Amino acid sequence: MSKSRKNKYNLSRYIPSSVKEKIRRDAGYGCVFCGCILVEYEHIDPEYHNAKEHDPDKMTLLCPMCHDKVTKKLLSKKKVWEAKKSPKAFDDGYVSDTLMVATESLDLLMGSARTTMMAVAINLYGKPLFWFEPSDDDDNYKICCIFYGAEGKPIAYINRNEYIALVGKQDIVSKGVSLTIADKKYGVLLELSREGDQPLHIKRLFTQLYSTKVVISGENSAVSFGDIKTPNEQLGGISGLTLAGQGYSPNGVQTALGLGGVPQESFLSIVYGAMQISRFGKPILRFDGSITGWVLGNRIVNKAYRSVGILSHGKAYSIAGEYVADYIGNQLLHSNDQYESGEPIYIIHNDRCSRNTKSNQGYDLSYRFG
Numbered sequence: 001m002s003k004s005r006k007n008k009y010n011l012s013r014y015i016p017s018s019v020k021e022k023i024r025r026d027a028g029y030g031c032v033f034c035g036c037i038l039v040e041y042e043h044i045d046p047e048y049h050n051a052k053e054h055d056p057d058k059m060t061l062l063c064p065m066c067h068d069k070v071t072k073k074l075l076s077k078k079k080v081w082e083a084k085k086s087p088k089a090f091d092d093g094y095v096s097d098t099l100m101v102a103t104e105s106l107d108l109l110m111g112s113a114r115t116t117m118m119a120v121a122i123n124l125y126g127k128p129l130f131w132f133e134p135s136d137d138d139d140n141y142k143i144c145c146i147f148y149g150a151e152g153k154p155i156a157y158i159n160r161n162e163y164i165a166l167v168g169k170q171d172i173v174s175k176g177v178s179l180t181i182a183d184k185k186y187g188v189l190l191e192l193s194r195e196g197d198q199p200l201h202i203k204r205l206f207t208q209l210y211s212t213k214v215v216i217s218g219e220n221s222a223v224s225f226g227d228i229k230t231p232n233e234q235l236g237g238i239s240g241l242t243l244a245g246q247g248y249s250p251n252g253v254q255t256a257l258g259l260g261g262v263p264q265e266s267f268l269s270i271v272y273g274a275m276q277i278s279r280f281g282k283p284i285l286r287f288d289g290s291i292t293g294w295v296l297g298n299r300i301v302n303k304a305y306r307s308v309g310i311l312s313h314g315k316a317y318s319i320a321g322e323y324v325a326d327y328i329g330n331q332l333l334h335s336n337d338q339y340e341s342g343e344p345i346y347i348i349h350n351d352r353c354s355r356n357t358k359s360n361q362g363y364d365l366s367y368r369f370g
């Protein structure tokens, strides 16, 4: 292939960003065949060397592997046109990629802060958002992250090292080692650096859950957090420091940054609550058999007699209305370590270890109602 910057029609290899944006949007931000986020911009027909312009209607996104198959004619142009019309990402609702970042230690960079040997880096309202999990296969760890964008809507997950960006209104760009999700209204919601064998670095972040936001505005910036209504420059934060823990130890896991408690509302007075619960409450058991709260009518009540969840048709929801787990045999369980959306679920380490000896299959998520 010619290394010239232009083809015979004097068309530069440079594709204007507005054209690229339309191609990304039309393709669902990933390879139209496989949904991989690592993509190149391809002229379908005419090919680049015969093209007179960068026409987004005649171009699409292909990953290097699928592109190679097209070049070798293992995949026909007809199939490329078909895939352009109905990209994989729109069927799946997400685009994905596997991260090859360093996972032999528990290091995570967030702006100018670093957490090391901390199993959970950020916990918001009793829900771990960034954490490491020991791998079943080897001595390494796996990274899990839940990224909420503006207004508490999930935009991306890292589910055991698999990066999953949800296809919605945001622009998703993979360029070199950097992955970015940007919103027209809120700007960059997430920028990750995923250089091989380096710790994952979250360089920019705007995450909102309920009334709290966590903001990172650059690789040398603090991790700032506070009420959603507080201007970013007035938020408190941590910067330029390393939060070091002990990794996975028999004493449990450590959390670097925990913000807000489990969402709850007052429900009954303590005296009346104690009475009601002693008469009508059904205990909720943790995986180790201890009592963590009660079910009273359709309410999940914690030990402080506050309402922390709602039961409906055998399913347990947080006060904010988020589905968490199923109510099965006095336990709050989920059958799997992820939700259908691809969102990873934090599993208590000892619960995972004792999984095969349990009577009820599933993972204990009662910690979300603590």
Ligand SMILES: [Zn+2]
Binding pocket: 031, 032, 033, 034, 035, 036, 062, 063, 064, 065, 066, 067
């Ligand atoms: Zn592909």
